[in-house]
Amino acid sequence: MYNGIVLPEDKLREECGIFGIYGGENQGLSRITYYGLYALQHRGQESAGIAVSSGGRIRHYKQMGLVSEVFDDEILEDLEGGIACGHVRYSTTGDSHIINAQPLVVRYRNGNIALAHNGNLVNAGVLRKQLENEGVIFQTTIDSEVIANLIARLDKGDIVDAVRETMKMIEGAYAIVIMTGDKLIGARDPYGIRPLSLGKKDGSYLLSSESCAFDTVGARLIRDVEPGEIMVIDGAGPRSYHADIPGSDRLCIFEFIYFGRPDSIMGGKNIYMARKRSGTVLFREHPARADIVISVPDSGTAAAIGYSEASGIPFVEGLVKNRYVGRTFIQPKQRLREIGVALKLNVLEDIVRGKKVVMVDDSIVRGTTSRKLVQMIKNAGAIEVHLRVSSPPVQYPCYFGIDTPSRRELVGANYSVEDIRRMIGADSLGYLSLQGLKEAVGGDLAYCDACFSGNYPMAVPEEGDKYILQK
Ligand code: SF4
Numbered sequence: 001m002y003n004g005i006v007l008p009e010d011k012l013r014e015e016c017g018i019f020g021i022y023g024g025e026n027q028g029l030s031r032i033t034y035y036g037l038y039a040l041q042h043r044g045q046e047s048a049g050i051a052v053s054s055g056g057r058i059r060h061y062k063q064m065g066l067v068s069e070v071f072d073d074e075i076l077e078d079l080e081g082g083i084a085c086g087h088v089r090y091s092t093t094g095d096s097h098i099i100n101a102q103p104l105v106v107r108y109r110n111g112n113i114a115l116a117h118n119g120n121l122v123n124a125g126v127l128r129k130q131l132e133n134e135g136v137i138f139q140t141t142i143d144s145e146v147i148a149n150l151i152a153r154l155d156k157g158d159i160v161d162a163v164r165e166t167m168k169m170i171e172g173a174y175a176i177v178i179m180t181g182d183k184l185i186g187a188r189d190p191y192g193i194r195p196l197s198l199g200k201k202d203g204s205y206l207l208s209s210e211s212c213a214f215d216t217v218g219a220r221l222i223r224d225v226e227p228g229e230i231m232v233i234d235g236a237g238p239r240s241y242h243a244d245i246p247g248s249d250r251l252c253i254f255e256f257i258y259f260g261r262p263d264s265i266m267g268g269k270n271i272y273m274a275r276k277r278s279g280t281v282l283f284r285e286h287p288a289r290a291d292i293v294i295s296v297p298d299s300g301t302a303a304a305i306g307y308s309e310a311s312g313i314p315f316v317e318g319l320v321k322n323r324y325v326g327r328t329f330i331q332p333k334q335r336l337r338e339i340g341v342a343l344k345l346n347v348l349e350d351i352v353r354g355k356k357v358v359m360v361d362d363s364i365v366r367g368t369t370s371r372k373l374v375q376m377i378k379n380a381g382a383i384e385v386h387l388r389v390s391s392p393p394v395q396y397p398c399y400f401g402i403d404t405p406s407r408r409e410l411v412g413a414n415y416s417v418e419d420i421r422r423m424i425g426a427d428s429l430g431y432l433s434l435q436g437l438k439e440a441v442g443g444d445l446a447y448c449d450a451c452f453s454g455n456y457p458m459a460v461p462e463e464g465d466k467y468i469l470q471k
Contacts (some may be wrong), residue, residue, distance in 0.1 A: 010369035011258060011299075012394070012451070014091045015401040016102070016118040016197070016303035017043030020085035020177040024203030030079035032217045037067045040209055042261060043086035044206045047101035050113035054083030054292045056181035058112040058365045062087075062101040066132060085179045085207075087116035089248035090403070100142045103179070108152035110159075114179040115151070118143035118209055119194040120401040122460055128345040146213040147176065161243055163187055163230050167243040169200070170173035171458060173252075173400030177207050177224075183235040190247025191457045192227030193448050195255060195266050195343040198238065205233045249277040250457040253437065253447035254402065258299050258362050268440050272302050278390040278432055278440035279306025279360060286430025287311065288358045288386040292351070294318030296361040296373065304360035313358060320375070324327045328350075345373065353381030364420070364431075365404075367411035371424045378425070387426040392434045392452040393417070399460040404451065 018038030021029050033050050049062025049072040059079060063070040087102035103114040118203025120126070124143030131149055132138070138145055138304060150169060155162035159180055173193035178185040178378050186207040188196050199206040201219035208214060225231050227249055231239040252259070262272035277429040282303060293315045295304030308315035322344040357377055364370050374385045397404040407413045412431075413421055421429035432440070434452050439449065450456040 010185075010366050011043075011252060011363065012365060012398065012402050012404055015044060015090055015212075015403065016116075016122065017041070017088045017207070018086070018116040018118050018175060018177045019213055020179060020186065020207040021083070021197065021201075022182045022205050023082040023084075024205070029081060029084035032206075033084040034067065034071055034076055035084050035217050036206070036208060036213040037086045037088050039213040039261070040088055041067055042088035043209060043259065046309075047089045048087070048097065049103050049116075049118075050079055050084060050086040051103040051105055051179060051411045053078045053083040053114070053179050053181055054081030054110060055174055058114050058179065058181070060103055060105050060114060062098070062103070063099050064101065065131075081261075083179050083182075083184050085114055085116050085177045085184065088424035100140045102142075102144060103461060104140070104142075104148050105142055106148045106152055108155070109155065110152075111181050113148065113151060113159075114149045115144060116141075116145060116177045118175045118196075118401060119173035119257075119397060121146065121170050121174065121191065122399050122458065123171040125461075127169065132422070143172075144176075146170070151178065159183065159185065162229060163414050164241065164243050167228070167230075168245055174285050175209060182234055182448060186228055186231040186233075187243070188225050188229060189244040191250040191448065192224075192247075193250055193252050193457065195251060195260070196225040197266075198222045198231060205238050207231070207233075210261055210266070212261040212264040215263065222263050224267065229328045229345075248457075249446050250447065250448040251279055251404070252400065253449045253452065254363075254391075254442060255440045259402075267442070267445050269445075271430055274441045275299075275342070275362070275390065276306040276309075278437060279303035279308070280310040281436040281440045282360070282388050282390050282430065282432045283310035285308045285436050286388055286428075288313075288356075288388065289427060290356040290358045290384070290386055292316050292318065292355050293358045293360060294352070296345070296369075297357065298322040299362040300360045300390065304387075305363060307358065307388060308359050311358075315350055318348055318351045318359070319347060319373070320356065322346075340407035340412070345379040347376045349380040352377050355382055356384040356386070357382045358386045360388045360390060360427075362389070363394060364389055364411060365394055365410055367420060367424060370426075383426040385425075386428045387421075387424060387430075388439075389429070389431045391437055392431050393420075394451050396451050396454045398455075399450050399456070400450075401450065402451075422455070 051060035199214035
């Protein structure tokens with residue numbers, strides 16, 4: 001083994017995962033939610049929370065940390081009810097602090113609601129100012145509190161109307177799960193940017209950011225909640241309403257590249273298969289003459305296998321990932337990310353020595369990790385390293401709930417492919433084209449691809465206003 005080095009985290013990051021269950025005949029809903037959140041842990045590792053509704057009363061528990069660290073038997077026993085919802089968080093807007101952990105529980109004149117949100121509003125700052133001018137005092141710095149506040153204010157006795165009216169006011173990306181005293185409600189923004197699925201387990205209905213959580217708790221996926229849809233689940237089962245806001249299908253294409261778990265299904269497509277197909281198209285667009293194909297584990301592996309199958313070049317494990325670095329991903333602050341938040345990868349020297357190597361990664365954000373990996377593989381004796389990337393150059397920031405650096409730091413926004421190749425030290429560099437990516441994911445759907453194309457599905461704030469709620 002070549003000496004492991006500490007690498008800064010160099011990926012875009014998903015902000016949150018959400019989960020909810022309306023009980024029916026199932027008991028132990030807090031435990032089911034716990035396992036659901038466990039399956040969604042890759043979507044956020046800073047804080048975790050569960051809220052339950054029992055007899056119209058909502059109780060909740062949330063803390064900083066991983067799902068397994070936040071909850072124990074006693075806490076879960078204490079959280080029993082007929083409806084439950086949960087949240088895992090990584091902050092992009094709002095501070096990384098317990099006060100910003102979710103679900104948010106709000107008490108108002110018509111009762112209580114708990115709200116779990118994945119995404120980011122582009123007009124939260126404006127709405128928050130308006131509400132503050134009207135005397136509303138905010139407890140948190142997150143835009144999810146703006147949504148909860150609007151729902152509470154607009155609820156004149158029909159919660160569905162309140163959600164619909166709120167959706168007419170908020171702009172941006174949101175998948176939300178709302179729990180009242182007697183209902184579980186799921187809603188997606190009119191572009192369906194962030195994912196949300198409906199599942200069923202015996203007589204219970206569930207909502208989850210990803211279908212992998214349904215598999216974990218023994219439920220089955222029924223379908224995605226549609227863009228602009230409000231899904232209400234109560235004793236009568238699920239009912240669908242529409243917010244009647246103009247929009248179109250624009251699911252985040254990065255879910256297929258990196259964020260989503262490979263065993264999840266989104267937009268009717270399995271994420272692993274989409275990643276594998278992207279490797280096949282990548283070979284067609286950027287063939288290489290080499291002895292072995294290796295991946296940057298884990299998210300580059302499916303594409304590397306696709307590349308290997310298409311090219312006939314054998315796929316081998318050339319980089320070994322330390323799988324026990326989870327805890328170090330909790331701190332999102334830039335300073336800590338660079339010095340302590342580390343992804344440890346070791347090169348298998350015996351595998352790469354004397355070889356021409358194709359290394360497949362899912363994306364390049366800053367380029368720092370790629371440069372170090374190419375250097376490590378060459379230091380371990382590889383003759384050539386050809387870097388293949390199963391997505392196009394990331395050139396624009398995301399305003400929809402994904403942590404992206406400013407354009408200044410995005411290597412793809414500032415340099416040509418040849419310049420990047422030289423900086424990284426690879427013998428060749430090939431990015432999958434946007435058209436190739438869409439072909440791999442499935443050309444029958446439209447996606448948000450704004451971080452590659454700059455083609456945002458809606459007006460976005462000026463750069464610099466991205467973290468509009470951050471103090
Ligand atoms: S800008 Fe990129 S990361 Fe953000 S929602 Fe669109 S595709 Fe996803």
